Amino acid sequence: xxxxxxxxxxxxxxxxxxxxxxxxxxxxxxxxxxxxxxxxxxxxxxxxxxxxxxxxxxxxxxxxxxxxxxxxxxxxxxxxxxxxxxxxxxxxxxxxxxxxxxxxxxxxxxxxxxxxxxxxxxxxxxxxxxxxxxxxxxxxxxxxxxxxxxxxxxxxxxxxxxxxxxxxxxxxxxxxxxxxxxxxxxxxxxxxxxxxxxxxxxxxxxxxxxxxxxxxxxxxxxxxxxxxxxxxxxxxxxxxxxxxxxxxxxxxxxxxxxxxxxxxxxxxxxxxxxxxxxxxxxxxxxxxxxxxxxxxxxxxxxxx
Amino acid sequence: xxxxxxxxxxxxxxxxxxxxxxxxxxxxxxxxxxxxxxxxxxxxxxxxxxxxxxxxxxxxxxxxxxxxxxxxxxxxxxxxxxxxxxxxx
Amino acid sequence: xxxxxxxxxxxxxxxxxxxxxxxxxxxxxxxxxxxxxxxxxxxxxxxxxxxxxxxxxxxxxxxxxxxxxxxxxxxxxxxxxxxxxxxxxxxxxxxxxxxxxxxxxxxxxxxxxxxxxxxxxxxxxxxxxxxxxxxxxxxxxxxxxxxxxxxxxxxxxxxxxxxxxxxxxxxxxxxxxxxxxxxxxxxxxxxxxxxxxxxxxxxxxxxxxxxxxxxxxxxxxxxxxxxxxxxxxxxxxxxxxxxxxxxxxxxxxxxxxxxxxxxxxxxxxxxxxxxxxxxxxxxxxxxxxxxxxxxxxxxxxxxxxxxxxxxxxxxxxxxxxxxxxxxxxx
Numbered sequence: 001x002x003x004x005x006x007x008x009x010x011x012x013x014x015x016x017x018x019x020x021x022x023x024x025x026x027x028x029x030x031x032x033x034x035x036x037x038x039x040x041x042x043x044x045x046x047x048x049x050x051x052x053x054x055x056x057x058x059x060x061x062x063x064x065x066x067x068x069x070x071x072x073x074x075x076x077x078x079x080x081x082x083x084x085x086x087x088x089x090x091x092x093x094x095x096x097x098x099x100x101x102x103x104x105x106x107x108x109x110x111x112x113x114x115x116x117x118x119x120x121x122x123x124x125x126x127x128x129x130x131x132x133x134x135x136x137x138x139x140x141x142x143x144x145x146x147x148x149x150x151x152x153x154x155x156x157x158x159x160x161x162x163x164x165x166x167x168x169x170x171x172x173x174x175x176x177x178x179x180x181x182x183x184x185x186x187x188x189x190x191x192x193x194x195x196x197x198x199x200x201x202x203x204x205x206x207x208x209x210x211x212x213x214x215x216x217x218x219x220x221x222x223x224x225x226x227x228x229x230x231x232x233x234x235x236x237x238x239x240x241x242x243x244x245x246x247x248x249x250x251x252x253x254x255x256x257x258x259x260x261x262x263x264x265x266x267x268x269x270x271x272x273x274x275x276x277x278x279x280x281x282x283x284x285x286x287x288x289x290x291x292x293x294x295x296x297x298x299x300x301x302x303x304x
Numbered sequence: 305x306x307x308x309x310x311x312x313x314x315x316x317x318x319x320x321x322x323x324x325x326x327x328x329x330x331x332x333x334x335x336x337x338x339x340x341x342x343x344x345x346x347x348x349x350x351x352x353x354x355x356x357x358x359x360x361x362x363x364x365x366x367x368x369x370x371x372x373x374x375x376x377x378x379x380x381x382x383x384x385x386x387x388x389x390x391x392x393x
Numbered sequence: 394x395x396x397x398x399x400x401x402x403x404x405x406x407x408x409x410x411x412x413x414x415x416x417x418x419x420x421x422x423x424x425x426x427x428x429x430x431x432x433x434x435x436x437x438x439x440x441x442x443x444x445x446x447x448x449x450x451x452x453x454x455x456x457x458x459x460x461x462x463x464x465x466x467x468x469x470x471x472x473x474x475x476x477x478x479x480x481x482x483x484x485x486x487x488x489x490x491x492x493x494x495x496x497x498x499x500x501x502x503x504x505x506x507x508x509x510x511x512x513x514x515x516x517x518x519x520x521x522x523x524x525x526x527x528x529x530x531x532x533x534x535x536x537x538x539x540x541x542x543x544x545x546x547x548x549x550x551x552x553x554x555x556x557x558x559x560x561x562x563x564x565x566x567x568x569x570x571x572x573x574x575x576x577x578x579x580x581x582x583x584x585x586x587x588x589x590x591x592x593x594x595x596x597x598x599x600x601x602x603x604x605x606x607x608x609x610x611x612x613x614x615x616x617x618x619x620x621x622x623x624x625x626x627x628x629x630x631x632x633x634x635x636x637x638x639x640x641x642x643x644x645x646x647x648x649x650x651x652x653x654x655x656x657x658x659x660x661x662x663x664x665x666x667x668x669x670x671x672x673x674x675x676x677x678x679x680x681x682x683x684x685x686x687x688x689x690x691x692x693x694x695x696x697x698x699x700x701x702x703x704x705x706x707x708x709x710x711x712x713x714x715x716x717x718x719x720x721x722x723x
Contacts, residue, residue, distance in 0.1 A: 029424065058424045062396040085400035114431040114438075246326025248340040255338060262336055263438040266320065269331040269338060273322045336441070 001051040004044055013040050015054040022053040026171050026220035030105075031059040034097075036079050038197075039065045042098035042209075046175040046196040049214040061108050065097050083108055096199040099207050102177055106159050109172070110259040116162040116170060117264055117271050120257040123156035123169050123224070124148050126297060129304035130169045130224030132161050132279070133232050134257050140234030143182040146210050147289045148296070150190045155216040156224060160259075165267070167274055168223035173216040175209035183208045189289070227304040229254070229281040230296065241285040242295055250281035280304075311360040313381075313392050315352040330389060339387045345380045349389060360392065395425055402598050405439075406479030408432040413478070436479050443470055446485060446536050451570045453504030457497055462488040462562050462572045464541070464582065469602075471571060476605035480598075484528060488541040488559070497540060498526060506531045506538055544582060553629045558582065576617070577624040580606045584637035585630055597644070603637050604645040611648075618650050 001024075004012065015021035016034045023030045034040055064082035068091045078091040081104035088107065092100045110118050121134035122145035135141040142158050149155035155173045162170040175196060178186060183206065186193065196209040229250055245253070251272050255261050261268045280303050286292040318333040328346035330339045341349065351370075352363065364377060384390040398404040408429040411421065447467065454461055463471055466482035489497045506529035529538045544555035558578040565571045574582060583606060587599040610617045625634045635655040641647040642654070 058422050060424060060428065084396040112431060113427070114434040115427045247324035248327040248329050251324070251329055252338070252340050261338075263435055265336065265434075265438055265441060266331065266333065267434075269320060269322075269329075273324075273329055276324065335445070 002053065003049055004052050005048040007052070007054065009040075009044065011054060012044055013037075016040055020054055020056045022057050022059055023047065024051040024053070024220075025174065028061075028109075028172065029057065029059040031062045033062075033064040034066070036065055036067070036094055036097055038094045039079065039097035039101065042196045043101070045194070046098065046209055046211050048194075048211065049217045061112075063101070063104065063108070065101060092202070095197065096202055096207075098196055098209065099177070099199045099202060102175060102209065105174075109160055109162070113162065114260050114263050116164055117261065117268055117275075118259040119161040119163070119254055120159065120259065121161040121254075122158045123161045123171075125154040125156060125169075125224045126152075126300045127304075128225075129227035129300050130156070130279075131228045131230060131296065131300065131304075132169075132226060133230050134161075134254060135232050136257070139232060140182070141232055142176055142178055143186065143234070144232055144289065144292060146176045146178060146182075146186050147189070148293060149176070149213055149216060150186070150193060151293060154219060154224075155212055163226070163271060163275060164223070165271065167226065167271065167278060169226050170223055171216075171220045173212040173220055175211055177207060177209055179207055180205045185289075186210065226275060226279040228296075228299060229276070229279045230299075231281070231283045232292065233283070233285045234287065235285055236287055238285050238287045240288070240291045240295060241283075242299070243283045245281040245283050247276040247281065251276045311392050312357045313352065313360050313363060313390055314355075314357040315349055315384075315390050316388065319349075319353075319389060321346070321350070330387075332388060335388055337387065339389065341384075344376075345383060348377075348380055349384060352390060357393075395428060402481065403479075403601065404428070405432045405436045405481050406598075406601065409436060409479030432479070436481070439481055440470060440477075442536075443467055443485070446534070447471065447571075449504065449531075449534075450485065450487065450501075450538065453500050453506075454497060455570075457489070457493060457500055459489055459493040459497075460562065460564070460572045461497075461570065462559070462574065463565075464488060464574070465586075468571075468573055468579070469606075471565065472573060474606065475609050476602050478605075480602070484537040484539045486539045486541065488544070490559075491542040494526065494540070494542045498529070501529055501538065501540065504531075505533055544585075553585065554627065557628055575624075576610045576613075577621045578628075580610065580621060581625055581628060581630050581634055584634045587640075588633045588636050600637070600641055600644060604641045604647045607638065607641065607647055607649070618653055622652055 007015075012021070016032060019031065019033050021032050023032055032043075034043070062084045065079050066082055068078055068080045068087075077094045079094050079097040079100065080087045080091040081089050081100050083104065089100070089104065110120075119132070119134060120136075121132045122141045124131050124133065124145055126148075133141045133145055145155060145158045155176070156169055156171040157173065158176040160172065162172065164170055183195075183198075187195070194211040196211065199207045229245075231245060231250075231253060254272060254276070258268075258272075261272070264271070282299060282303075284292060284295055286295070316332065316334065320331040320333065322329045322331075323346070326340075327343060328341045328349075330341055330346070330349070331337075332339070348367070351367070352358075355363070367377060381390065381392075385392060395404060395407070398407045409432075411429055412433055447463075450461075464486040466477070466480050467485045467487075468474075469477035469480060508527040508529050526540050526542075529540060530536070531538075544553075544558060558574055558581070561575050561578065562572045563575070565573050573579070580603065583599065583603050587596065587603065610621075614620075621634065622631070625631045632655070635653055638647065638649045638653050639655050642649045
């Protein structure tokens with residue numbers, strides 16, 4: 001299938017301008033429209049390995065990155081995230097448009113795909129076993145999932161776990177969003193990794209996106225079976241601590257991090273119960289990424 | 305002396321209960337709330353469920369026969385009542 | 394089309410219609426099936442929430458001992474009308490007789506709903522000139538109640554006998570708590586809401602309601618159109634219902650007998666047709682912005698006497714700037 005890297009910048013810009021561009025994220029197709037050069041460039045970098053179409057076709061969501069009003073094009077250049085014709089968020093400067101796209105897409109998936117149970121959790125896979133990394137923002141789950149994805153693990157998502165009614169984890173490998181010091185950490189550990197532009201002074205601090213490994217993107221049509229639920233917590237200088245978490249406790253903690261649990265009603269409950277019965281839960285506190293990875297690989301081997 | 309009112313209690317019939325290793329997950333169809341009960345609380349609930357509406361004193365007596373330690377019956381019952389899993393009239 | 398429907402707030406209803414029709418009757422791309430499923434899950438959750446909320450309201454007002462009339466979307470749901478299908482709404486509209494309004498407000502406040510912080514002007518607009526007290530939001534649940542005491546604003550320029558609609562309200566069931574308007578009045582109320590309102594962003598949805606309601610009531614009783622016309626004459630909404638049904642027929646193909654259609658189609662109807670159609674940037678008409686503005690002026694003209702109009706517009710203009718800043722950051 002055609003990937004962005006096989007398209008010229010001109011072809012890509014033209015398709016983005018004309019409304020014929022489609023990005024394929026696993027099963028999901030996005031119509032993306034943009035006339036903002038900064039966004040197009042960053043997008044081309046970060047989604048180089050993703051399958052696309054330049055000739056239209058069916059789509060799930062209709063996203064436009066556009067200038068908020070015609071006169072704003074010329075000074076204080078901003079961009080807005082338009083979803084199916086609505087603008088749910090405040091505009092951001094054009095240099096941050098690619099970050100806004102990622103945040104907006106997370107919002108769209110979490111708000112509208114209720115055929116899945118959507119949890120705030122990274123999802124990775126090792127040796128055929130799906131692993132959820134569920135934690136509140138700031139506990140280091142994105143950094144951990146970035147590290148794992150660069151060490152041979154498959155990345156399914158850095159933010160959203162999508163669980164279908166068959167209890168499968170649906171992949172959506174995309175650029176991983178990292179903040180502040182995590183950026184330097186991963187850069188120093190993996191000098192050859194590919195990054196998008198740095199976005200300084202966003203409301204979340206400095207943000208940069210790590211391009212998802214092509215091996216992960218290639219498997220975006222292959223769901224994973226969840227075998228482990230991990231509650232990771234990064235604490236400076238902390239020795240490695242691994243503790244089991246009961247299924248009931250695990251369910252409550254996942255509900256805390258769920259986007260649409262109550263919308264799914266009874267189905268949500270049943271799906272969650274099935275998940276915690278099928279995947280063992282563990283809490284991991286760590287300060288070293290290497291230690292954390294080692295511990296996770298052991299857990300997958302022994303308990304997955 | 306004031307007459308003691310006889311309380312009856314019953315468990316909600318609108319519950320889904322799933323047992324896990326560390327307790328029971330209970331989904332309340334009326335409120336949409338999910339609660340995790342420890343083993344003692346879930347045992348109490350399961351015991352009450354098939355009985356329909358019973359006099360509280362009778363129920364306490366039955367529970368006494370099964371468990372030696374029932375000092376926390378009131379505490380457990382309050383917990384269940386707060387979560388709207390059981391009702392007291 | 395799904396994109397347009399989503400933007401118009403109609404995807405849930407479109408999905409529900411597709412599900413009802415069944416795959417044998419209507420073919421649509423495989424890809425969209427998950428969206429039909431997702432929106433129907435959302436609709437089910439919404440309807441559960443509304444039923445629960447109605448239960449809470451009933452409990453809070455149980456000591457009011459006055460009729461509590463349920464209006465609009467929530468009433469369609471409770472009455473099991475086809476118009477409830479896939480219908481999402483943000484507020485629950487209820488009405489109590491004027492003399493019970495302070496008690497109702499008090500009971501609701503005890504139950505956790507609150508009018509929140511409003512500027513003095515807005516408080517006055519609502520309480521004196523409008524037919525609503527400010528919306529009351531539940532502090533914990535975040536649900537909103539619009540508590541009314543009459544159906545149309547008292548300063549309205551066309552004379553509408555909404556008191557009659559209230560006098561003829563009936564309980565939904567003999568021992569129940571909730572009251573309802575008569576069938577004709579439900580439709581007239583929906584029509585007045587559409588035609589006398591300024592916000593046509595949801596115009597397409599309101600019009601679809603009217604289509605649903607009309608078809609349903611006609612299917613229940615062949616004499617409904619006559620009764621509707623008679624009633625609209627009694628109340629003073631003849632022109633309004635004719636305009637509403639004309640638009641419904643134009644956009645949804647509702648079968649409307651001639652006596653319920655207007656004789657001529659003035660500028661107003663053309664403006665509304667423009668404003669009520671879809672607003673997706675890819676498909677919207679360039680004139681929609683103009684139509685919106687003209688219609689808003691018209692609505693205010695209809696609702697407020699001149700001296701109040703000037704005050705109101707100045708205030709709204711300054712309010713618009715504030716609203717733009719209130720949109721949340723990601």
